[in-house]
Amino acid sequence: MSNEIPNLNLLAVFAAVMEQGSLSKAAEHLATNQSTISTALSRLKKETGKELFVRSGRGVVPTAYASNLFTQIQPSVQQLSQVFHSLKDFDPGRSTxxxxxxxxxxxxxxxxxxxxxxxxxxxxxxxxxxxxxxxxxxxxxxxxxxxxxxxxxxxxxxxxxxxxxxxGEFVIACRQGHPRIKGALSEAQYMSETHAVLERTRDKMRSLAHYTDIDTSKRKVAYHGKSLFNNLLMCSQSDFITVVPLSMALQFEKQLQLQVFKPPFNYKKVxxxxxxxxxxxxxxxxxxxxxxxxxxxxxxxxxxxxxx
The missing domain is CATH 3.40.190.10 (Periplasmic binding protein-like II)
Structure with missing residues (x-):
């Protein structure tokens, strides 16, 4: 191993590869090419006398030495990066x-x-x-x-x-011409209607389950969507109802001719x-x-x- 401290640029390149997970992504992140990244890693390997990465499939994985080195230098590299960023000018009126x-x-x-x-x-x-x-x-x-x-x-x-x-609040939406919902919505009616639901979990819970204690598993679900807009669009063309954030309902209430109601049960804001x-x-x-x-x-x- 060389007695000199490795070039700080080499450590910055090494840290970028560790953070980005590949040479190509590190090159993109540092606005350079993959050949430059590879050359820098070779120089750092020579200076440390240690293997840093081994090939695995189409990519590379860090050695135990590289992982330990990264743990030690990461805070310093980030601190230096903050210093240089703080010295850059930014004029919102003229900058690109x-x-x-x-x-x-x-x-x-x-x-x-x-x-x-x-x-x-x-x-x-x-x-x-x-x-x-x-x-x-x-x-x-x-x-x-x-x-x-x-x-x-x-x-x-x-x-x-x-x-x-x-x-933010969330609301319940259905089409204006809904045959059973006209200007008001009760909890019993909410549970008895057919639903379009957001097919997304957070912390292993369905979206609505985060914000209310009602048993959402008892709802009759006809459509499982991954998009709030798709759910609103589905409800505008059917007798389904759906739950969306108020900010979403306000964007499309008029265009999709929707009825919008505050939930008829206890709930927490989003x-x-x-x-x-x-x-x-x-x-x-x-x-x-x-x-x-x-x-x-x-x-x-x-x-x-x-x-x-």
């Missing part, structure tokens, strides 16, 4: 930047519309659907595919930060959290982006309060 995030379906258009109306058209927003399962929910954030994410549950991860944005990597806390552009999302959330919350 595309922010990328993932958000629940009921907020996607509202957030896109907020950024579409910003004065600087060189700043844009790209929104992705959320992952289908809890296990991969934070993968895009940890690999920095996304700048931030919004979720209905707070995170539990040492490298992730979050703040509470707002608590919380929304803004989530990001701690290492980006002091990045000027990221801080600006988070502030904008907080402002957008305040507008959404005000709109919902006025609708109740």
């Amino acid at each position: 930047r595309k922010f990328v995030m993932t958000a629940p379906e009921h907020l996607q258009w509202l957030l896109l519309n907020h950024f579409e109306n910003k004065g600087n058209k060189n700043i844009s927003l790209e929104v992705f659907d959320q992952a289908d399962d809890d296990e991969t929910l934070y993968h895009g954030l940890l690999t920095q595919k996304f700048d931030v994410m919004v979720d209905i549950l707070p995170p539990n991860h040492p490298n992730i930060e979050s703040i509470h944005l707002f608590d 919380s929304n959290y803004l989530i990001w990597l701690k290492q980006l806390n002091h990045d000027p552009s990221h801080r600006w982006f988070r502030t904008e999302l907080v402002e957008a959330a305040k507008r959404i919350e005000t709109q919902m309060l006025n609708a109740l």
Whole structure:
């Protein structure tokens, strides 16, 4: 092993490969090519005198030495990254930047519309659907595919930060010409109707089960959808009923000619959290982006309060 401390650039490349999980993703993350990444790893291997990665299928996996090294250098590499990010200028009136995030379906258009109306058209927003399962929910954030994410549950991860944005209502929707529901809805009627439900679990619980104590398993379900909009569309063309966040119902109530009701049973509001990597806390552009999302959330919350 060389007596000199390895070049800090080599350690930064090594950390990127460990975080991204592959040489190609690390190259994309560092805005370079895979050959440069491979050369840097070869140099670090020579300086440490240790094997860092072994091939497995089409990718590579870290050795025990590499895993131990990463554990020791990660906090320092992240701290240095924060320092350099904090020195960068960001002028929202002139800068060019595309922010990328993932958000629940009921907020996607509202957030896109907020950024579409910003004065600087060189700043844009790209929104992705959320992952289908809890296990991969934070993968895009940890690999920095996304700048931030919004979720209905707070995170539990040492490298992730979050703040509470707002608590939103959820409502029950059906078509205006429903033969049995006309201007009012009782709990008994809710349980007796046929439902379109969101086929998504959080913490191994069905979505609605997080927010009420009623036995949702006794509902008659005709349609299991993975999209809130699909459920609303299905109900607008049938006698089904569905549960959606109020922010989603307000977007399509008129267009789909829906009736919207507050739940006729006890329930908890739907919380929304803004989530990001701690290492980006002091990045000027990221801080600006988070502030904008907080402002957008305040507008959404005000709109919902006025609708109740």
